[in-house]
Amino acid sequence: MTDSEWILSVVDSFYEKAKSDVLIGYHFRNIKDFEEHIPRIASFWDLQLLGNTERTVTHPFDLPKLHLALFIKKGEVGRWLVLFRKTLDEKESGHETLAGLWRERLVFFEGVFLRLFSVKNP
Numbered sequence: 001m002t003d004s005e006w007i008l009s010v011v012d013s014f015y016e017k018a019k020s021d022v023l024i025g026y027h028f029r030n031i032k033d034f035e036e037h038i039p040r041i042a043s044f045w046d047l048q049l050l051g052n053t054e055r056t057v058t059h060p061f062d063l064p065k066l067h068l069a070l071f072i073k074k075g076e077v078g079r080w081l082v083l084f085r086k087t088l089d090e091k092e093s094g095h096e097t098l099a100g101l102w103r104e105r106l107v108f109f110e111g112v113f114l115r116l117f118s119v120k121n122p
Contacts, residue, residue: 012038014087
């Protein structure tokens with residue numbers, strides 16, 4: 001399995017968990033045609049982790065702008081991280097270095113989202 005295939009596998013597995021999660025699932029269940037977004041999300045992580053993507057990206061990524069209207073709460077960011085780390089733990093075999101880098105990027109994005117939503121949700 002290539003690194004890009006593994007990233008897609010992790011993303012797909014994570015969102016299967018997230019969609020059914022009691023705390024954050026409603027964010028994902030409300031998206032029409034969510035399955036079409038999975039390759040785009042995987043492309044984002046390809047760029048973050050590998051510096052490139054094998055998938056076509058039709059428009060730039062602007063995570064804060066895309067998520068601002070969701071009014072995500074601090075606890076929801078925390079739950080997202082718990083589920084993502086659990087998914088990485090389950091899937092990291094053979095990709096330990098990349099999984100470690102992914103965990104570091106998650107810490108960065110945790111800060112981004114907590115700053116973004118602390119302004120919107122004091």
